[in-house]
Amino acid sequence: MKKPLISVPGQRLCLSDKTHESGHGTYERQGYIYSSLAGIVDVIDKNGVKVVEVQSIGEQTLVPVQGDIVTAQVTILTQEFCKCIIRREDVRATDKDRVQIYKNFRPGDVILARVLPITEAHTYNLSTAENELGVVIAHSEHGYPMVPISWTQMQCTKTYVKESRKVAKVVPENMNQKTEAQEDTT
Amino acid sequence: MAKQFKSLHPIKFYRDYLNQNVRPDGRLLSKFRPVIVNTGSIATADGSALVRIGKTTVICGIKAELAQPKAEKPKEGFLICNVDLPPLCSSKFRPGPPSDLAQVTTRFVADLILNSGCIHLRDLCILKEKLVWCLYADLICLDYDGCLIDACLLALLTALKTVKLPSVDYDVAIDKKVVNEDEKKSILIYNTPVSTTYAIFEDKIITDPTAEEEDLSSGLITIVVKEKELCSVHKPGGSPISEEKLYDCIQETIKRADLLNTLINTAISEQTH
Amino acid sequence: MPNDNRRINGPENTLSYRLFSNSNPHSNVQKKIKDIFKNNTRPSERNFSEQRKIFLKCGVVSQAKGSAYFEVDNTKVIVSVYDPREIPKKTDYSLKGELYCVFKFAPFSCPTRRGYQQDAEEKQNSAILKRALESAVCRHKFPNFQVDVYVLVLENDGSALSAAITAAGVALAQAGIPMYDTITAATLGVQGSHKIVDPNLEEETLCNVAVYKNEGEKKYESHGIIILSMLSTHEQVSELYQTGNLSLDTINAAINILSKATKEIVPLVEKCLVNHVTKNLKTDVED
Numbered sequence: 061m062k063k064p065l066i067s068v069p070g071q072r073l074c075l076s077d078k079t080h081e082s083g084h085g086t087y088e089r090q091g092y093i094y095s096s097l098a099g100i101v102d103v104i105d106k107n108g109v110k111v112v113e114v115q116s117i118g119e120q121t122l123v124p125v126q127g128d129i130v131t132a133q134v135t136i137l138t139q140e141f142c143k144c145i146i147r148r149e150d151v152r153a154t155d156k157d158r159v160q161i162y163k164n165f166r167p168g169d170v171i172l173a174r175v176l177p178i179t180e181a182h183t184y185n186l187s188t189a190e191n192e193l194g195v196v197i198a199h200s201e202h203g204y205p206m207v208p209i210s211w212t213q214m215q216c217t218k219t220y221v222k223e224s225r226k227v228a229k230v231v232p233e234n235m236n237q238k239t240e241a242q243e244d245t246t
Numbered sequence: 247m248a249k250q251f252k253s254l255h256p257i258k259f260y261r262d263y264l265n266q267n268v269r270p271d272g273r274l275l276s277k278f279r280p281v282i283v284n285t286g287s288i289a290t291a292d293g294s295a296l297v298r299i300g301k302t303t304v305i306c307g308i309k310a311e312l313a314q315p316k317a318e319k320p321k322e323g324f325l326i327c328n329v330d331l332p333p334l335c336s337s338k339f340r341p342g343p344p345s346d347l348a349q350v351t352t353r354f355v356a357d358l359i360l361n362s363g364c365i366h367l368r369d370l371c372i373l374k375e376k377l378v379w380c381l382y383a384d385l386i387c388l389d390y391d392g393c394l395i396d397a398c399l400l401a402l403l404t405a406l407k408t409v410k411l412p413s414v415d416y417d418v419a420i421d422k423k424v425v426n427e428d429e430k431k432s433i434l435i436y437n438t439p440v441s442t443t444y445a446i447f448e449d450k451i452i453t454d455p456t457a458e459e460e461d462l463s464s465g466l467i468t469i470v471v472k473e474k475e476l477c478s479v480h481k482p483g484g485s486p487i488s489e490e491k492l493y494d495c496i497q498e499t500i501k502r503a504d505l506l507n508t509l510i511n512t513a514i515s516e517q518t519h
Numbered sequence: 520m521p522n523d524n525r526r527i528n529g530p531e532n533t534l535s536y537r538l539f540s541n542s543n544p545h546s547n548v549q550k551k552i553k554d555i556f557k558n559n560t561r562p563s564e565r566n567f568s569e570q571r572k573i574f575l576k577c578g579v580v581s582q583a584k585g586s587a588y589f590e591v592d593n594t595k596v597i598v599s600v601y602d603p604r605e606i607p608k609k610t611d612y613s614l615k616g617e618l619y620c621v622f623k624f625a626p627f628s629c630p631t632r633r634g635y636q637q638d639a640e641e642k643q644n645s646a647i648l649k650r651a652l653e654s655a656v657c658r659h660k661f662p663n664f665q666v667d668v669y670v671l672v673l674e675n676d677g678s679a680l681s682a683a684i685t686a687a688g689v690a691l692a693q694a695g696i697p698m699y700d701t702i703t704a705a706t707l708g709v710q711g712s713h714k715i716v717d718p719n720l721e722e723e724t725l726c727n728v729a730v731y732k733n734e735g736e737k738k739y740e741s742h743g744i745i746i747l748s749m750l751s752t753h754e755q756v757s758e759l760y761q762t763g764n765l766s767l768d769t770i771n772a773a774i775n776i777l778s779k780a781t782k783e784i785v786p787l788v789e790k791c792l793v794n795h796v797t798k799n800l801k802t803d804v805e806d
Contacts, residue, residue: 096698290627305625334671
């Protein structure tokens with residue numbers, strides 16, 4: 061294995077020119093690329109341009125931005141919208157949906173959603189209006205896990221009761237990759 | 247992958263581990279975390295101790311000041327101990343006045359110290375009705391990872407044993423105090439109450455829980471013993487515990503108390519040498 | 520004093536026994552200052568430009584995202600940093616994230632006992648800390664959020680604030696908060712023509728005392744404390760704070776001395792962070 065190149069904040073990494081671009085964890089100042097994190101330097105070749113990145117160690121510090129896909133847990137439900145906690149971040153989010161919300165989500169559900177443009181401070185608007193987005197993990201009224209049976213229904217594994225949900229189209233094996241890629245802008 | 251499972255189904259994640267009789271950190275259910283006791287680390291305090299139980303860290307600094315005794319108890323000094331849980335030690339705590347947990351722990355530790363008789367307040371008297379010592383014992387949690395009371399008691403007792411008070415000459419007639427800092431004496435500690443915390447998770451008892459385990463558990467129980475006898479049992483609500491299990495816990499605590507006592511004594515003798 | 524019913528309060532008037540000590544340190548300040556001039560030595564017997572040995576470690580608080588412990592002689596400072604969180608009680612949108620800094624002395628950290636609530640000095644220090652760190656952090660990376668920085672001084676033996684700034688910089692970097700640069704800080708005490716780098720508590724008190732130039736003449740010698748924090752790679756001063764009464768020449772000279780002193784700490788900070796990365800790299804590979 062190649063010995064990794066370690067950088068600290070403020071370390072000058074290379075010249076910023078046509079072949080080198082500043083990526084994640086770096087910044088540009090006066091023609092040079094500097095590191096902004098303590099971590100490992102990565103150079104990614106992208107159509108002939110080398111993107112210089114720094115990956116920090118351990119859990120990353122992330123703030124959701126527009127277009128990101130996030131996993132969230134539904135906490136409060138009203139006629140108009142539901143409130144969610146976005147996993148791993150201490151952020152409250154609001155999901156506005158004009159469709160019958162009770163038929164789509166229940167508190168405790170874990171959903172995949174996309175962050176919409178931020179319109180007001182401190183709330184994130186999330187959307188599940190895509191086939192791949194919606195409920196991924198849910199429990200029935202009796203507390204047993206449910207499995208999806210169609211894109212609008214899930215069935216309890218114990219009582220076989222059917223409940224309606226806005227189901228995300230995810231093949232179960234892919235689910236974990238999805239959660240990991242939650243902050244990727246796809 | 248384990249990480250995602252843990253954050254989505256914390257209880258299930260933990261139950262799967264316990265069914266194999268092991269905990270996520272690799273300990274058996276009845277296994278303690280290593281304990282480290284360090285004394286005299288704060289030179290500005292008159293007595294100090296740093297205790298680590300696993301990752302839980304509590305520092306105790308004692309400052310001695312001179313005060314006038316209360317009229318109703320003219321021969322008694324003061325021992326004022328406060329537990330502080332600053333936002334520094336865990337994301338659970340926010341800046342501002344002490345949290346409920348801090349207040350409950352403060353009260354419990356303060357009551358326990360007075361009730362156990364490990365320190366006699368009369369020993370802190372310099373001159374009846376006129377002048378007594380007031381010991382301010384401040385316990386600050388630096389890293390909160392469960393078993394707060396255990397760490398606090400251990401730190402407080404160790405720190406108390408390291409306290410050295412200067413001699414005071416007090417001339418009542420002209421109200422003149424002269425403190426001789428070259429002559430310093432320890433205070434008498436009559437017994438050493440130490441505690442162990444257990445968490446109740448479904449039908450199992452988990453010894454020395456971490457903060458995560460405390461959150462998932464359905465109840466906590468703290469048992470305090472001094473010199474092989476039961477001193478106090480603290481069980482703030484939660485699910486019930488059977489008599490046999492409680493008895494087992496007490497026996498376990500007594501066994502561990504010996505070990506903790508040795509630790510305290512070693513730490514103190516290391517400091518003086 | 521307002522009654523604090525959330526804590527156990529002591530009797531109303533308690534006094535430190537040190538006030539009545541037979542070897543009272545407060546009485547001979549003037550004599551000590553004269554000693555400095557006469558013998559040309561510091562009370563701590565170091566060279567005037569010599570810093571004390573520093574011990575720096577990061578990742579000391581397991582519950583925090585980033586943390587650091589800084590020890591220089593008897594000065595002991597612990598800092599922890601948490602993930603960005605929403606700014607409480609704020610409704611408008613801010614493009615730049617905020618730093619929320621709390622600087623606190625432990626009650627037992629100083630010769631006289633400290634209170635539980637932040638006093639004026641601690642609030643002042645929190646503000647200095649915030650100003651010093653703000654220009655080192657890429658605040659545009661977390662708009663509308665705040666990052667909490669908590670500093671606790673366990674024992675104060677001088678230069679506690681500069682220790683806190685350096686330690687906070689390390690803790691922020693360990694927490695993975697994007698930063699423009701590593702930040703280091705140093706303290707300088709001035710008494711007359713003497714400039715004392717990294718003063719201990721005794722030297723700090725001596726530098727805060729005004730002394731007449733000559734007996735009978737109503738003119739003070741230069742005296743005071745200067746704290747400087749520096750972004751090392753870009754060689755930018757992020758904060759300069761000064762107390763006392765100093766001439767312009769003294770400040771110029773002080774900045775030169777302090778920027779040199781801050782540079783001496785940089786390798787230590789870098790080594791600490793590199794160690795942290797390598798250590799975690801190994802555990803990552805093992806997993």
